[in-house]
Amino acid sequence: MSGRILGISGPTVTVDLKGLKLYDMVRVGEAMLIGEVVRLEEDRAVVQVYEDTRGLGVGEQAKGVNVPLTVRLGPGLLSGMYDGLQRPLERLREETGPYISGGRELHALDLERPWRFFPLKQAGDEVAEGDILGHVEEGPFRHLISAMENGRIASIHPGEFTLAGPVGTYADGRVIQAHQEWPVRKPRPYRRKLSPQAPLVTGQRSIDFLFPFARGGTAILPGGFGTGKTILEQAIAKFADVDIVVYVGCGERGNEMAELLEEFVTLSDPWTGQALMTRTIVVANTSNMPVAAREASIYTAVTMAEYYRDMGFHVLLLADSLSRWAEALREISSSLEEMPGEEGYPTYLASRLASFMERAGVVETLSGSIGALSMILSVSPPGGDFTEPVTQACLRTAGAFLMLDTALAHRRHFPAINWFQSYSLYERDMVEHFSATVSPRWGEMQKRCRELLQREETLREVAEIVGIEGLQDADRLLMKAAERIRLEFLSQNAYTEDAFSAPDKTLAMIGDILEFYDRAEARLKAGEFLDDVLKG
Amino acid sequence: MRLSEHIYRTVSSIRGPLLFVEQVLSVRVGEVVRIIRPDGGTMEGEVLKIDGRTVLIQVFGETRGLDVNSPVVFTDAVKKAPLSADIIGRVFNGSFLPIDNAPMFIPERWGKVSGFPMNPTARARPEEFIETGFSAIDGLNTLVKGQKLPIFSCAGLPSKELAAGILENSRLAGGGEFVVVFVALGLTHHEYSFYMRVIERMRTGFVAFINKADEPVMERLLAPRFGLACAEHLAFTRGMDVLVVITDMTNYCDALREVSTAREELPGRRGYPGYMYSDLASLYERAGRIKGMSGSVTMLPVVTMPEDDITHPIPDLTGYITEGQIVLSRELHQKGVFPPVDVLPSLSRLMQRGIGAGHTREDHRGIANLLYKHYAKGRDLRRLEAIVGRDGMVESDRMMLDFADAFERELVNQGGARRDINESLDTGIALLRRFSLEK
Ligand SMILES: Nc1ncnc2c1ncn2[C@@H]1O[C@H](COP(=O)(O)OP(=O)(O)OP(=O)(O)O)[C@@H](O)[C@H]1O
Ligand SMILES: [Mg+2]
Numbered sequence: 001m002s003g004r005i006l007g008i009s010g011p012t013v014t015v016d017l018k019g020l021k022l023y024d025m026v027r028v029g030e031a032m033l034i035g036e037v038v039r040l041e042e043d044r045a046v047v048q049v050y051e052d053t054r055g056l057g058v059g060e061q062a063k064g065v066n067v068p069l070t071v072r073l074g075p076g077l078l079s080g081m082y083d084g085l086q087r088p089l090e091r092l093r094e095e096t097g098p099y100i101s102g103g104r105e106l107h108a109l110d111l112e113r114p115w116r117f118f119p120l121k122q123a124g125d126e127v128a129e130g131d132i133l134g135h136v137e138e139g140p141f142r143h144l145i146s147a148m149e150n151g152r153i154a155s156i157h158p159g160e161f162t163l164a165g166p167v168g169t170y171a172d173g174r175v176i177q178a179h180q181e182w183p184v185r186k187p188r189p190y191r192r193k194l195s196p197q198a199p200l201v202t203g204q205r206s207i208d209f210l211f212p213f214a215r216g217g218t219a220i221l222p223g224g225f226g227t228g229k230t231i232l233e234q235a236i237a238k239f240a241d242v243d244i245v246v247y248v249g250c251g252e253r254g255n256e257m258a259e260l261l262e263e264f265v266t267l268s269d270p271w272t273g274q275a276l277m278t279r280t281i282v283v284a285n286t287s288n289m290p291v292a293a294r295e296a297s298i299y300t301a302v303t304m305a306e307y308y309r310d311m312g313f314h315v316l317l318l319a320d321s322l323s324r325w326a327e328a329l330r331e332i333s334s335s336l337e338e339m340p341g342e343e344g345y346p347t348y349l350a351s352r353l354a355s356f357m358e359r360a361g362v363v364e365t366l367s368g369s370i371g372a373l374s375m376i377l378s379v380s381p382p383g384g385d386f387t388e389p390v391t392q393a394c395l396r397t398a399g400a401f402l403m404l405d406t407a408l409a410h411r412r413h414f415p416a417i418n419w420f421q422s423y424s425l426y427e428r429d430m431v432e433h434f435s436a437t438v439s440p441r442w443g444e445m446q447k448r449c450r451e452l453l454q455r456e457e458t459l460r461e462v463a464e465i466v467g468i469e470g471l472q473d474a475d476r477l478l479m480k481a482a483e484r485i486r487l488e489f490l491s492q493n494a495y496t497e498d499a500f501s502a503p504d505k506t507l508a509m510i511g512d513i514l515e516f517y518d519r520a521e522a523r524l525k526a527g528e529f530l531d532d533v534l535k536g
Numbered sequence: 537m538r539l540s541e542h543i544y545r546t547v548s549s550i551r552g553p554l555l556f557v558e559q560v561l562s563v564r565v566g567e568v569v570r571i572i573r574p575d576g577g578t579m580e581g582e583v584l585k586i587d588g589r590t591v592l593i594q595v596f597g598e599t600r601g602l603d604v605n606s607p608v609v610f611t612d613a614v615k616k617a618p619l620s621a622d623i624i625g626r627v628f629n630g631s632f633l634p635i636d637n638a639p640m641f642i643p644e645r646w647g648k649v650s651g652f653p654m655n656p657t658a659r660a661r662p663e664e665f666i667e668t669g670f671s672a673i674d675g676l677n678t679l680v681k682g683q684k685l686p687i688f689s690c691a692g693l694p695s696k697e698l699a700a701g702i703l704e705n706s707r708l709a710g711g712g713e714f715v716v717v718f719v720a721l722g723l724t725h726h727e728y729s730f731y732m733r734v735i736e737r738m739r740t741g742f743v744a745f746i747n748k749a750d751e752p753v754m755e756r757l758l759a760p761r762f763g764l765a766c767a768e769h770l771a772f773t774r775g776m777d778v779l780v781v782i783t784d785m786t787n788y789c790d791a792l793r794e795v796s797t798a799r800e801e802l803p804g805r806r807g808y809p810g811y812m813y814s815d816l817a818s819l820y821e822r823a824g825r826i827k828g829m830s831g832s833v834t835m836l837p838v839v840t841m842p843e844d845d846i847t848h849p850i851p852d853l854t855g856y857i858t859e860g861q862i863v864l865s866r867e868l869h870q871k872g873v874f875p876p877v878d879v880l881p882s883l884s885r886l887m888q889r890g891i892g893a894g895h896t897r898e899d900h901r902g903i904a905n906l907l908y909k910h911y912a913k914g915r916d917l918r919r920l921e922a923i924v925g926r927d928g929m930v931e932s933d934r935m936m937l938d939f940a941d942a943f944e945r946e947l948v949n950q951g952g953a954r955r956d957i958n959e960s961l962d963t964g965i966a967l968l969r970r971f972s973l974e975k
Binding site (some may be wrong): 008 | 561562563564565566567585586587588589614650651652653654655656657658659660661662682683772801802803804805810811813814817818821822824826827829847848849852853855856857859860861880881883885886888908912919920923924928929930
């Protein structure tokens with residue numbers, strides 16, 4: 001199907017193609033830039049183009065491809081870095097140098113790399129979509145290859161192969177591939193959704209202890225600039241007890257992505273000892289890369305995450321920052337001259353966000369195993385004002401709200417998670433879990449820790465007026481204990497060994513502080529002076 | 537591809553810097569056009585948007601005096617910047633025309649004005665120290681090659697003098713070819729003569745792009761891009777370390793808003809366009825280093841915060857893109873401290889990798905952390921002092937107050953003098969010793 005370009009406005013191009021479906025892929029111009037149909041009119045279609053449209057001319061050709069924007073899924077995605085359209089950035093650099101000039105298509109998967117296939121099914125077996133055919137060893141992972149269609153297997157070949165060729169055939173002649181394509185905007189199917197049960201240990205004490213997060217849950221990290229969103233997301237990417245991490249740098253800095261890559265190559269996963277990069281996929285669409293591809297980047301990422309979830313893995317998707325995605329949506333919407341909603345965002349912002357976040361969860365996969373996809377998403381509210389539309393829309397869906405506080409960040413208290421405003425809807429279940437697995441005292445200690453912080457806040461207001469010297473000894477002691485909680489327990493410098501804290505270490509640390517407080521309080525009651533008590 | 541230039545006399549309307557031309561065939565976005573004025577002169581513009589045969593053109597010059605009969609020539613070329621090592625030592629206006637009475641140089645090549653995004657996998661980590669000569673920056677908020685670190689100022693604060701100091705005093709620690717690209721946007725006549733004197737005094741290589749307040753708004757949007765195209769050329773074709781100082785980004789953003797309003801785009805916060813984040817990122821993200829190449833582009837934009845408000849969209853979006861910020865304080869300025877850098881809200885996010893043995897000095901991190909910690913303590917106590925009075929405070933707290941004062945007066949404040957990194961750190965050590973705070 002081919003036609004011509006009628007008009008160009010920013011990232012949107014109008015073409016005279018008929019018979020397209022919404023979200024079909026279209027190639028425009030002599031440069032064959034990739035785009036997606038976002039609006040259909042009687043005799044024309046409006047295409048959102050994923051690359052810089054500068055240089056594109058009216059009258060140039062446009063070709064409909066009849067498939068929606070898809071990603072390639074198969075062995076070899078792990079440890080790769082892709083742009084928002086899943087172009088492998090390392091290979092792109094080898095081919096075109098340090099700058100990205102666009103209009104270039106590269107297969108996300110390496111078709112020449114040899115793999116070994118271990119079939120589970122054999123010739124003659126009837127298989128249904130989603131059934132496991134066998135596996136490939138991808139680093140430390142058993143990468144399951146499942147059937148994409150129903151049918152009877154005619155042949156299936158164990159041993160070495162490349163993705164360029166099939167691993168078998170169906171009786172009716174269709175080939176069986178070990179890789180597939182999937183439309184990014186269509187959630188991958190599963191049998192049913194289960195409710196989150198087990199915790200996702202982040203290694204961050206303030207999260208694990210105060211606002212615990214669940215496998216299959218969603219959390220947002222909103223905070224003004226410099227409040228530590230990126231550092232926290234990256235720390236979680238390094239230390240979380242998950243199988244696989246998909247990290248999306250969505251409209252953020254290039255230097256940060258370079259740093260992440262450089263670090264992840266040298267670090268190892270604290271839970272398995274494997275090189276960290278082998279469990280990681282990075283999607284990088286930095287702030288100066290095309291805006292429409294930024295919009296697509298989170299879908300590209302979540303589809304790859306779902307693919308590994310479907311093998312029964314626990315996958316964590318980290319996105320930094322969802323606000324940049326929302327802004328991309330706004331830019332596209334405004335070039336379509338749609339009616340704007342709040343602060344210029346399209347009115348469908350909230351529903352798009354909600355359906356994106358719905359792709360998280362614990363599921364029973366088509367092959368009957370349990371997989372989970374968790375999401376931790378940063379949000380960058382303008383002016384650090386949390387009443388803005390993106391934060392508010394996220395709040396309606398997210399299970400945990402970890403508010404990063406500018407005042408704490410200015411005091412260099414990191415992670416700057418505000419302990420009064422944040423919450424986790426998973427808290428009750430997870431505390432139960434930690435009580436069973438780490439210590440029965442987990443819940444009680446958590447309560448006491450909260451209480452100390454709360455009472456410190458009240459006392460602080462008094463101390464502001466009368467000076468700390470004006471407080472009673474018992475109150476001064478409490479202030480001291482709360483200060484230790486803040487400085488030693490809740491703060492975690494990402495540049496030190498303390499960047500990761502396992503649950504038993506977390507519990508031991510808070511246990512120490514509470515014990516210090518209890519003992520000191522008893523000595524005060526026995527008549528000792530505070531200064532002596534604090535000396536030890 | 538067309539073979540020749542097309543001329544149209546079908547301008548249907550002129551609105552601010554925008555021109556609508558009708559009945560145009562085969563034109564491309566970004567194509568450069570020449571508009572012939574009634575007085576015979578020409579000016580350039582660029583195709584912004586195409587709707588069938590109607591073309592929207594953004595004019596780079598002053599549209600005053602144009603009429604609908606003005607012929608428009610479509611050139612079938614996109615806007616390019618002339619590049620050469622011969623630009624060093626030259627001064628241009630916002631249209632890349634020399635204003636230093638010397639003839640135009642002969643370009644080695646032509647480069648895309650807006651550049652291309654750097655592949656993240658090609659970036660090398662910024663970690664080499666650049667010495668600005670100011671203790672509050674070098675000692676406590678260290679700038680490294682490939683970083684973008686803005687200065688957040690307020691109206692009436694000496695950001696001009698600070699920028700001038702950085703232009704004149706910046707050096708590379710390890711040697712190597714160092715060039716400063718200076719982009720000045722919307723200068724008043726007074727500022728213009730100030731900076732021209734600075735340029736005359738400069739001892740390092742420089743290139744300047746000067747756009748005055750009465751010059752076309754569009755040039756304010758172009759000048760930084762020309763500056764960055766030059767910087768990229770000098771850095772990655774010529775292997776030089778380039779520091780780009782842009783002042784004032786607030787004028788840039790106001791120009792962006794003005795043009796956006798003329799285009800009748802939907803205004804965002806405070807009337808600035810919704811795409812301002814992406815637009816600013818397309819400038820700031822051009823800072824960086826590339827693996828396997830020598831040379832670097834480092835950026836120091838100056839932002840004047842309207843109403844002293846750091847949450848205003850201009851500093852806010854800048855902060856969301858850059859790697860830290862140097863914040864100036866009205867209070868310190870009133871105390872006579874120059875540069876009036878408030879080190880508490882200031883931060884260089886890439887400092888950690890650029891200091892210590894092999895970069896600056898082994899004891900750098902320790903000194904910086906101590907100074908910051910004690911100064912923060914002293915500043916906190918000032919609030920208490922305001923309530924209970926100095927006499928109501930314990931001796932140790934009074935000492936911290938004195939430390940904070942001395943820190944501002946002796947370390948932050950340095951007047952017009954340049955300090956190298958050793959002098960900066962030694963000043964810090966002396967201060968800590970005097971108050972017995974070295975550990
Ligand atoms: N856990 C931490 N430990 C030590 N320092 C930290 C930590 N978190 C943040 N910081 C400090 O704060 C700075 C800013 O952090 P970060 O880059 O994560 O902010 P951000 O919220 O992502 O900002 P932006 O919205 O501008 O991207 C870091 O460069 C570092 O100096
Ligand atoms: Mg960040």
